[in-house]
Amino acid sequence: MSGMGILPLILRPRIGNFFEKRHNTHMNVLHHLPLSRKVILGIVPLFLVFISLSVVLQNHFQEQAMFEQAQLSAHTYADIIKEAMVSMMVNNLEVDESFLERVNTLAQFDSLHILVNNLNLREELLTPRRAARIETKHKTLRPHDDLERNALERGQAIFTRNGDQFRAVIPFTATRVCQKCHAVPVGYTLGATDLHISFARVSQAAAGNWKRSLLIFFAFTVIAMTVAVLMFRRFVSKPIEGLVEATNEINKGNLEFTIVQWDAGERGGSQDELRFLAERFDEMRQSLKEKITQLDQVNRHLSERNIELEEALVRLRRAQEVLVRTERLAVTGTMTAQLSHEINNPIHNVHSLLESSLRKMDGNAQARELIEVALEEVARMAKLTRQMLDFYRGSVVDMEKESVNMRDLLVEIVRANEQSLAQRHVDIVLEVPPALPVLQGSSDKLKQVVLNLILNARDAMPDGGRITIRALAELGNVCIDVADTGIGIPPDHLVRIFDPFFTTKKEVSGVGLGLFVTYGIVQQHKGTINVMSTVGKGTTFSIRFPTEGNDHG
DSSP states (O other), X not given: OOHHHHHHHHHHHHHHHHHHHHHHHHHHHHHTSOHHHHHHHHHHHHHHHHHHHHHHHHHHHHHHHHHHHHHHHHHHHHHHHHHHHHHHHHHHSSOOHHHHHHHHTOTTOSEEEEEEOOOOBOGGGOOHHHHHHHHHHHHHSSOOSHHHHHHHHHOOOEEEEETTEEEEEEEEEOOTTGGGTBOOOTTOEEEEEEEEEEOHHHHHHHHHHHHHHHHHHHHHHHHHHHHHHHHHIIIIIHHHHHHHHHHHHHHTTOTTOOSSOOOTTTXXXXXXXXXXXXXXXXXXXXXXXXXXXXXXXXXXXXXXXXHHHHHHHHHHHHHHHHXXXXXXXXXXXXXXXXXXXXXXXXXXXXXXHHHHHHHHOSSOHHHHHHHHHHHHHHHHHHHHHHHHHHHHHHHHSOOOOEEEEHHHHHHHHHHHHHHHHHHTTEEEEEEOOSOOOEEEEOHHHHHHHHHHHHHHHHHTOTTXXXXXXXXXXXXXXXXXXXXXXXXXXXXXHHTXXXXXXXXXXXXXXXXXXXXXXXXXXXXXXXXXXXXXEETTTEEEEEEEEEOTTOOOO
């Protein structure tokens, strides 16, 4: 296969792909056009096709009408010429030569030829002169081409057209009148008329009329299309664009967007399909807006109720915790008081006996030292039972209230313990405003609360750390935070730290009543205590006491 044969096979797929891509590109462009332009692009080709068809059909019908009119005119002139020659033959037994010459000069024709066939003149009318004339006519007026010969042979009219030239060959057939002079049957072809007519002037006039008609048609078409486009833009495209814009705005969440901008008194007027659709769409938007507004209100109401419910649950949980702790406090206090009372008497007796023995030990130093140690331990036990008894009495007996300046009390506690804490590498920082509201309560018990929290914080930092005490007045309360940077409290212990006899200390340094006593004192002062702790980062105790005048207990 030659190279010229291979080249088309290679180029054909590429050319096909090229035109397919061009087609796809054009289709994509059309898809992205607005509706008004699509309609215009659809109407304009239809108008052009309509105009083209009109031009073709008008030209065809005009040409056909001209051809039919030319045939009718040719028949008319041929009949006139025939009747004139028949009349001359009947009256004079011969055709006037000057008549034929005048016919050839008629302005209606480009040319006119009279053809004769075998005339078969009757013998009684045939003279030598007439025979000579007939012989001459046969020679001069004989057919010149096949068209004329066919018309004479068939006896039928033949019409042709070549451009602007029209030709008609119309035969003369014999009638009964013709039989007076010619020995021929009726219908015999005696001759024919060959007419040549030019359509040039008629075509020029028709072309001029057609051009004027075409211009008028184009003008009216442009006007009609302009009016149609404007009406389409006003009554179809613009409302549709409004609906599209409204849909986009609503899709963005803008339910305030008005779909139809009503004029005064216009609503309820025109009720075409687009206006009806726009009204229903706007009603749907308003209904959706109302439904969303109602839903938002219900959601807000539910949120408020949920918040109230959560707050109520928190209050209920706190009240339950307070109730449980209060019940534990009461039970533990009663039990502690009974045990303290029962233990205190034997301890008091042992303590008295040890003191008497100590006074009698004058010379034995080793025995005296042992008795002193036993005396100290008994004294410690007596102190512990006394504290337990004091705790019980304090929880059931009203304490004597006095005005307490919490700022002075906190400063005093920090100064008293600052040096001992420093020996254990613990820094203590006090952040307190220049003045705090006065509390009504027991200064000793309030001091015991803060001191217990400081000691717990110290024990939580065996390698040293930092204790921060913050105090401020807030909404009729004095708020005190005691924070440390110690080891923290595990989450499972947080719910039990205020329980009696609960302790996380590895060393036997107490019986687990420190925070329990602290909680009881805070309750006596109508306050609250909470704890937040993160293992490895530290613990913060937060206390709130009502100020003087804000105590509703």
